[in-house]
Amino acid sequence: MFQNIGEMVILLWRTLLAMPVAWRQRQKVFEQFFEIGNASLLMVCILSFFIGGVIALQTGPVLVENGLSSAVGGVVGISICKELAPVMMSILIAGRIGSAMAAEIGSMRVYQEIDALRTMNISPIHYLVLPRVLAITVALPLLVIFAILVAWLGGGFVSMANNRIDIPFATFFTQLRRVVELKDVVNGVFKGFIFAWVIGVVSCHQGLITLGGPRGIGRSVTKAVVNSIVLIVILDYILTRVLLK
């Protein structure tokens, strides 16, 4: 485990060192960015809408029964933007995109394509890791912003449609605006930015250390997703502690 962590830190460092040549890889960054957006946008939309709805459904009736109906919009809004949107979207992207990264790089490793790159003096970090990490670093925070907006809509819709909450759509957003500040949204987007690096580096690392045939690729994919999610949850706690100050 410690060897893996060490290797990931080294990979992260080498990827950061490769940043000056990022412009040369812009075509691959755009391709990866499009891939992430194309693969995730619909899922993000559905997931966010229902997350917003379920949070409204869970908290709304309790707040209303205790005479706190004016807090529904604020509670739903802040829990989505500071916590649920960045964490849920990162977990979704770890499963959807992290797994694809680990599988693609792992398959290239198993079928000697990465060895072929090295013999041509082409760095796998420049060619494979940097474009993927950069693309996910841009894409995930944008997806988090999109998810926050859609989840708020979901929360507002359920608050309006559910008889036990029964708060008009406009009132929900008025309540939300009273509580949620721009820094809260920035807080969530910042978490998405950090989690993007986690998913990119963990998934690419697992791909690069893949051994064996198809079974090895399968193992790498599973490890990439599980390790990313575990790190996201741990880092979420640490970041929340730091950002609360």
Add this chain to the structure above:
Amino acid sequence: MSTALPNQQGVSVQVRGLRKSFNGHEVLQGLDFEVKPAEVFVIMGPSGSGKSVLLKHIIGLEEPDGGEILIDGQSIQSADVMSQYRLAMVFQSGALLNSLTVGENVGLYLTEHRLKPPDEIARIVAEKLEVVGLKGTEDKMPSELSGGMKKRAAIARALVIEPQLILYDEPTSELDPLSAVTIAEEIVHLHDRIQVTSLVVSHDRDLAFGVADRIAVLDEGRILTIGSPEEVKRHKDPKVQHFLNAHFERGHGPASKPER
């Protein structure tokens, strides 16, 4: 593997006391041999004798446990030596990048190192593909090619580097006899045309005796003999004779067995 592509003749390769173990199993047990500039040197041996591991050491993909490899007298472990010389390897599987077209694969070295403008790269790619008999396949994906075509595309990719040393890992494995002959002709043609040093590992006896200037026979990580094809054929070592003469006759089992 440098950024300039001047025409130069092949380089020499010296392997001294090369050792490598994996999980306690010694795959290379102190190999010593030299490949002369512009020579076609074939390393033969049964599967698992350490041939591919040896190639990976020479191209710098593996670190040895002991010994050293010199290219034109300079250790490949010294800084910048690998970037001074243009080395290329044709992998057993071809190792074409499956996400790129054949043309993009062949031109990858020039594109990534930005050595030529795109139209010049396209011209070079077309020229190299024509050399290996794959004219007009630039836009195909590797999955659309047969095994032999993939290997020829991999040779074209190696040619783009204008190599001084080209390593072939089992170039005729998994190929039908006609494709194997085509690949053997490519190896000889290339050597004659650009005087590249060629190091071929194979267990294909027809290929080895057809293309080699010298042959080394490797078994269990040790070199049994080195010499010209005729010298190797005449070598008395029973393991060498067994490897060179083994054939199967129905009802008789293997026709040659080594004396233990």
